[in-house]
Amino acid sequence: MPLSMRLLSLSHSGQRSALLLFLFSILVLTTSCKKDTTNPVVKLEGTIESYNEFGAAMLNVKAIDMTKAGFTLGDVVAISVKDKEIVAPYYDGFYALSGEYICVAYPTYPSVCFTANNTGLPEEFSGLEGERVMITMKKKGGKTDVQKAMSMTYTNDRNNYPSDSAFANARAVSAGNIITGRLYRTSSPFSNEIERATYVSAYLEQHQVKTVLNLADTEEKMNGYDMPSYSRLLWEEGNVILCPLKADPAADDFNNRLIAALKELPSHPAPYLVHCVEGKDRTGYVCALLEGLCGATYQEIVDDYLKTYENYYQVTPQKDREVCDALLYLRLNPCLKFYAGVDDETLLPNVDYAKAFSDFLLAHGMSDEQIGALVQALTVQ
Numbered sequence: 001m002p003l004s005m006r007l008l009s010l011s012h013s014g015q016r017s018a019l020l021l022f023l024f025s026i027l028v029l030t031t032s033c034k035k036d037t038t039n040p041v042v043k044l045e046g047t048i049e050s051y052n053e054f055g056a057a058m059l060n061v062k063a064i065d066m067t068k069a070g071f072t073l074g075d076v077v078a079i080s081v082k083d084k085e086i087v088a089p090y091y092d093g094f095y096a097l098s099g100e101y102i103c104v105a106y107p108t109y110p111s112v113c114f115t116a117n118n119t120g121l122p123e124e125f126s127g128l129e130g131e132r133v134m135i136t137m138k139k140k141g142g143k144t145d146v147q148k149a150m151s152m153t154y155t156n157d158r159n160n161y162p163s164d165s166a167f168a169n170a171r172a173v174s175a176g177n178i179i180t181g182r183l184y185r186t187s188s189p190f191s192n193e194i195e196r197a198t199y200v201s202a203y204l205e206q207h208q209v210k211t212v213l214n215l216a217d218t219e220e221k222m223n224g225y226d227m228p229s230y231s232r233l234l235w236e237e238g239n240v241i242l243c244p245l246k247a248d249p250a251a252d253d254f255n256n257r258l259i260a261a262l263k264e265l266p267s268h269p270a271p272y273l274v275h276c277v278e279g280k281d282r283t284g285y286v287c288a289l290l291e292g293l294c295g296a297t298y299q300e301i302v303d304d305y306l307k308t309y310e311n312y313y314q315v316t317p318q319k320d321r322e323v324c325d326a327l328l329y330l331r332l333n334p335c336l337k338f339y340a341g342v343d344d345e346t347l348l349p350n351v352d353y354a355k356a357f358s359d360f361l362l363a364h365g366m367s368d369e370q371i372g373a374l375v376q377a378l379t380v381q
Contacts, residue, residue, distance in 0.1 A: 042070035042137035048081065048128050049111070054246050055120015056104075056113040059133060063105035066090070066112060071137065073151065074144030077103055079114050080134045084124060088114060089143035095150040095330060098248050103135070107153055108193065118248035149326045152313040156195040166311045168199040169279040172207075173287055175304055176296030176354075177379040183272050184209060185287050187279040188216060189231040194278060201228035204273060211268035212240045213261055215276040215283060239268055247281040249289075249335045255364055258286065262361075263370050266377040280308050285335045292339070292353030293361070293371070294378050299349070305332050 046061040071077065075090045079101075088101035096102045098118040105112045115121055161167040170186040184207060189200035204212075212234055214222075219242060222235060234240055243261035245254050265272065274290075276282040288301045306324055309315040317324045333345045340356040342348065361371050 042140075044069040044071070044135045046112075046133045046135070048131050048133055050129060051121075051126070052109075052113065053244075054115065055126075056115035057121060057125065057128070057133075058109070058113045059111055061112045061133075061135070062110075063092075063112060066105060066135075069135075071135070072141070072144075073105070074141055074147035075137060076139040076142035078136045078138045079103060080136070081125070081128055081131050086114070087138055089146065091143070091147055092151055092153075094118075094247075095146050095326075097330060097334060098250055118246060119251060120246065146326070149323055150330075152309070152315065152323075154312040158199070161311075164199050165203060168196050168203050169308055169311045170200060170203045171304075171307060173274075173291065173304060175291040175300035176294040178291065178294045178296075179379060179381060181207065182270050182378055183274070183287075183290065185279055185283050186273060186275045188275055188277050189273070190214070190217060190222060190225050190227050190235070191277060192226070197231065198228050200275070201231040204234070205230040207271060209234070209271045209273045210239055211265070211270065212273045212275065213265060213286070214240050214242050215245050215274065215286060217242060218244050241265065241268070245276075245282050247285070249285045250338045258289075259361065259365050262374055263366060266373040270377060272377075278308075278312070280312070281331065284308060284332065288332065288335060289339055289357055290374075290378065292336070293357040294375055295354045297349075298336070298351065298353070301336070301353070302328065302332065 044061060044065060046059045046065075048057045049060050050058045052058055071090055073090060073092050077088060077090050079086050079088060086101045088103045089096070090103045090105070092105050092107065094102060094104060094106070094117050096117040100117050101114065102117050103112065103114045158164070158167050165171065168186050170184065172180055173183040173185055174180040184204075186200045186203060187194060187196045189197055189204055189212070191197060217225075222240070222242070227235065241261050241264055243257050245257055248254050274283050274286050284305050288305060291301050291304065306315075306317060306327065309324070309327060315323050329345070333348060336348055336351070336353075337343065337345060339360050340348070340351045340353065341360065342351065358371055362368070366374075
């Protein structure tokens with residue numbers, strides 16, 4: 001007799017209830033045994049090979065290894081080492097607020113790394129060279145939206161850029177009261193890591209730059225570079241101020257080093273150059289500080305900051321509003337909030353940056369006279 005007819009023929013309510021309970025139990029068991037395809041078990045084992053200069057743990061794992069294991073940019077992963085575990089998005093860039101954990105396959109890095117953005121890993125994750133690391137899928141595609149908005153790559157082929165200056169990410173800084181031709185920003189004129197040093201050096205010679213604020217290099221690194229001729233001349237004449245920074249403008253070390261360099265800058269001849277490797281993050285933060293100190297508005301600071309992304313990636317606010325908004329939220333606005341002493345980024349357009357940044361520098365070791373000398377060096381003929 002079919003099961004449905006047998007159910008109908010059961011006269012005793014207890015029998016019907018027992019049978020229904022039995023069928024329900026089978027249904028629950030069947031459902032619970034279905035394979036979870038939302039977060040498939042994806043793992044990859046590696047080791048920590050070294051730590052880079054920014055405090056990131058470099059693994060013996062490459063981007064292709066991550067792909068073969070089943071990881072995709074935008075996934076959220078768990079990274080376990082010894083008895084410690086962090087959860088981090090997996091990106092191809094540093095798309096996070098300062099201090100947030102990220103796992104990154106950065107295009108110019110030799111391997112995948114994990115770090116706390118801008119600040120480097122905390123002490124509990126230091127000194128673990130050679131230790132086994134397990135990377136496990138936490139949430140497939142959990143940060144795909146951020147990856148899509150922020151994923152940008154550039155080439156080192158000059159032919160892909162409209163001009164030598166765009167390729168070198170080189171321009172005069174003239175926001176606020178800064179005199180045009182007094183302050184410039186570029187990628188590195190010394191290191192050829194991104195194959196632009198020759199173009200940058202030629203730009204500096206063309207504009208007769210006399211003093212360089214170098215935010216990337218130590219003396220040891222500088223002595224190891226095969227520099228273009230004008231760059232070497234600046235170095236040998238003693239007009240390169242070395243101020244190697246991590247890209248965290250809220251860090252004490254960043255500001256202690258920077259303020260020492262800004263005290264020194266007016267004693268050197270103008271025009272001045274500010275650079276790091278790409279002329280993007282560290283250069284962007286320092287130029288924002290100098291621009292604001294010299295009376296720039298929020299919009300002027302934003303316009304100069306975003307010009308770098310137009311040079312490298314052809315991104316503009318007119319056609320890439322979502323990307324530009326993400327760049328401001330993750331990069332520039334936290335820097336301005338810190339220096340201006342405000343908590344709400346909606347207040348940033350109305351800040352008096354000359355006063356706010358002067359107050360910051362006063363509170364961090366510069367005198368009124370030193371601030372005045374710096375402003376005068378940038379704004380007075």
